[in-house]
Amino acid sequence: MARSVYVTGIDRGDGRQVVDLGVMELLTRQVDRVGVFRPLVHDGPDRLFELLRARYRLSQSAETVYGLDYHEASAIQAEEGTDELVSRLVTRFHRVAREYEVVLVLGTDFAATQLPDELALNARLANEFGASVITVVGGQGQDAGSVRSEARNAYRAYASLGCDVLTVIVNRVAAEDRAEIADGLSAQLPVDCSVLPDEPALSAPTVSQITTALGGTVLLGDDSGLARDALNFVFGGAMLPNLLKALTPGCMVVTPGDRADLVIGSLAAHSAGTPPIAGVLLTLDERPGEEILRLASRLAPGTPVIAVAGGSFPTAGELFALEGKLNAATPRKAETALGLFERHVDTTALLERISVARSGRVTPMMFEHELLERARADRRRVVLPEGTEERVLRAADVLLRRDVCELTLLGDTDVIRKKAADLGIDLAGTQLIDPQTSELRQGFAERYAVLRAHRGVTVELAYDVVSDVNYFGTLMVQEGLADGMVSGTVHSTAATIRPAFEIIKTKPDASIVSSVFFMCLADKVLVYGDCAVNPDPDAEQLADIAVQSAVTARRFGVDPRIAMLSYSTGTSGSGADVDKVREATERVRASRPDLRIEGPIQYDAAVEPSVAAMKLPDSPVAGRATVLVFPDLNTGNNTYKAVQRSAGAVAVGPVLQGLRKPVNDLSRGALVQDIVTTVAITAIQAQGEE
Known part of the structure; x- marks a missing residue:
């Protein structure tokens, strides 16, 4: 029977989707096949499941x-009883449990369900499913004492009904009350309790959601x-100077459509980054002329200008009733939610209590989850020189929302801020440096001149280089x-x-800088080296690459078994190319007898047990x-x-090895997720160097 975890609450408005998403992240980090079961559902699309399906x-x-569905359930309960x-x-539920290693159960939402004693129904279902319970309590708008009482009552309610309560998670509390609530509950509850502060970005509607809800028309x-x-x-409604004083970061300006001065003024403020706004909403179905719209599009490209038919007063009523929702169309909210969960929940301890055995398979998603978790556990600062590049800014957004590491972005700081504002990215807490104007430039020039003095580099020349x-x-x-x-x-x-070769240089025990790719196949991760740096390494260099690759593999959780690849296996072939591989293998055996290595060996004999049984039956590799050189x-x-294209593998890298400090290269076609993963790898390398 699959292990199952039942996430439930005691009332509506607890923001439980944050916990559902966080628990799913934990489970998919451990096992390959995670099922989802929602006992009762409302009519219409299920936003949360669609998010889980897309993300995972x-x-x-x-x-x-x-x-x-709730109507059917209510009728069955009324006519045939709760037992039925x-x-x-x-x-x-058991139809799902038979197919998956673990099942995440999403409890009822206490929202107009017409079910008597909904809490007791959730508790009984959890017991019948054999599921452990995570109880979520909402604390929005309550003082610290009330929240503590609610949390204690929630635990007692489920525990008294026989549930195995893993933890109580209190959500949406005032940030200033979080520590007090957490300290009080740790002394009052027999299980661990986590307290999450309210995060305005999660309850804020997106401009797209506002447009849909109000039946608006996108003008820009x-x-x-x-x-x-x-x-x-x-x-x-006031004059422009007064409006500008009222603007706040991320606000949406609501103004009658005939106030072109306010439209242009708001967008100009956004363009200057003082402050970046979400967009402009025009009421009364009034729309600026084409000349104004053209000017607006030049001032703040991409910034939304939306027109709605209603007046300002009814529009205000609708706006304040809207609340942001996690769904597949809001991936940035999902990153924010996960970052919030991972910052305030002891995920390691929770996983131990869930007691889900780690799968023997390692999927690409599991590998990527593990990288982010390890980077987050000991946060480092990573510098991204291409701070004005859109993909880098989007990756920075994910890294910041997930709290993976600290970041420094290089480039013209005004350009960085403007591009970030246009993309709706909050760079608060990120260090921005323009090398052209930085006070560090002179000191760096002097340092570089010393390092390259043997090449005739002067301080004046270095001053230009280090920019x-x-x-x-x-x-x-x-x-x-x-x-x-x-970069x-x-x-x-x-x-x-090249700058790393000149400035950071190689480690004392490395003769060259080389690289590996982590090849994430459907059920395992292999390490390929060197596929990016050294065109034709000699035997000594090849041996160095093998040792470095084994060290890198072990650092990232891959047990190294090294295959020194050739077109020949064992003693079946000869020639300069084979002899080079054979010599490199012997060098590794002599210098690192602790490493398991085989070579020369063909690729199929290295990875396919049936071929290995015929060609090298007694080989431990x-x-x-797992490491193919x-x-x-x-x-x-x-x-x-x-392999990447034919087998559908995810190739992570190249990851450079052999440098004294970590520097990593990206493909110019790198996707946002590639950048996120490489930054996490770099942060982990930095942990290892220390």
Whole structure:
């Protein structure tokens, strides 16, 4: 029987979706196959399940997720009794439990359900499912004493009904009360309790949600602008100077459509970043002329301007009744929710209480989850030289919302702020530095001149060199102002890593800098080296690459079994290429007898047990290799790309190894998730270096 976790509450308005999402993140980090079951559902699309399905790539069909709709359940309970209702739901739950390693059960939502004693029904279902319970209590608008009483009552209610209560999570409390509530509950409850502060961005509607709810027409704005959160509403009727004083970051300006001065003034303030706004909502179905709209689009490209038919007063009533929702169309809210959950819940302890055994399979998603968790556990500062690049800003948004690491962005700070505002990204807490004007530039020039004096570099020449963002970022790492650097979305590999060769240099025990890719297959992670840096390493360099790759693999949770690849296995072939691999293998055996290594060996004999049984039956590596070292760059680069495209593997890298401090290169085609993952890897490397 699958292990199951039942997330439930005691009343509506507890923001439980944050906990549902956080628990799903934990479970998918541990096991490959996680099922979802919602005993009772309202008519219409289920926003939460659609979010879970999109985010975690669930293959489960919607038909198996749901037990009964509330109307049907209410009728069964009234006509046939609670036992019959529970019996039907248990039958449907077990259909899911048979198919999955663990099941996340989403309890009822206490929202106009017409079910008597809904709490007792949740408790009975949890017991019948054999599920442990996570109880969520909402604390919005309550003082600390009331919240503590609610949490104690919630625990007692479920525990008295026989439930195995894992933890109580109090959500949406006033930030200033969080510590007091947490301290009080830790002394009053026999289980761990977590307290999450209210996060305005989660309850704020997006501009897109506002447009849909009010039946508005989009006059200007792109998808990024429509995805912005409207954190506040500012109603414009006064003169422009007074309106500008009222603007707050993330606000939506609501003004009659004939006030072109307020429209242009608000967008000009946004363009200057003082402050960035969510958008402009025009009432009374009045729309500015084409000349005004053209000017508006130039002032703040992408910023939404929406027209609605109603007047300001009825529009205000509708706006204040809106609340943001987590769904598949709001991925940034999901990142915010996960960051909130991971900051305030002891996820390691919760996983231990859930007692879900880690799967023997390692999927790409599990590997990526693990990277973020490890980076977050010991946060480091990573410098991103390409701070004006949109993909880098979007990645920074994810990293900040998930609290993965501290960031420094390099580039023209005005440009960075403007692009971030246009994308609706809050860079609060992020260090922004313009190398051209930074007070660090002179000191870096003097430091670089000393390092490159043997090449005739003067301080004057160095002053120009260090204004380059990659040189500046590398010097920040060298001088301890950052722990690692990631670049390459708009720079070549040479431009990214040349400064590291000149400034950071190789470790004492490394003869060269090399690289690996983490190849995330459907059920395991392999390490490929070197597929990006060294064109034709000799035997000594190849041995160095093998040792470095094994160290990197172990650092990232891959048990190293090294295969030194060749077109020949064992003693079946000869020639210079095979001899190089054979010599490299012997060098590793001599210098690192603790490492398991086989070579020369062909790829199929390295990874396929049936082939290994015929060619090298007594090898501890053949058929089970996890670190595959290619004889040259031509072979390695083509192989990783072939596996990536043909087998659908996720290739993470290249990850550079052999440098004294971590610097990593990105592909110029890198996606936002690639950047996020590489930054996490860099932060973990920095942890290891210390």
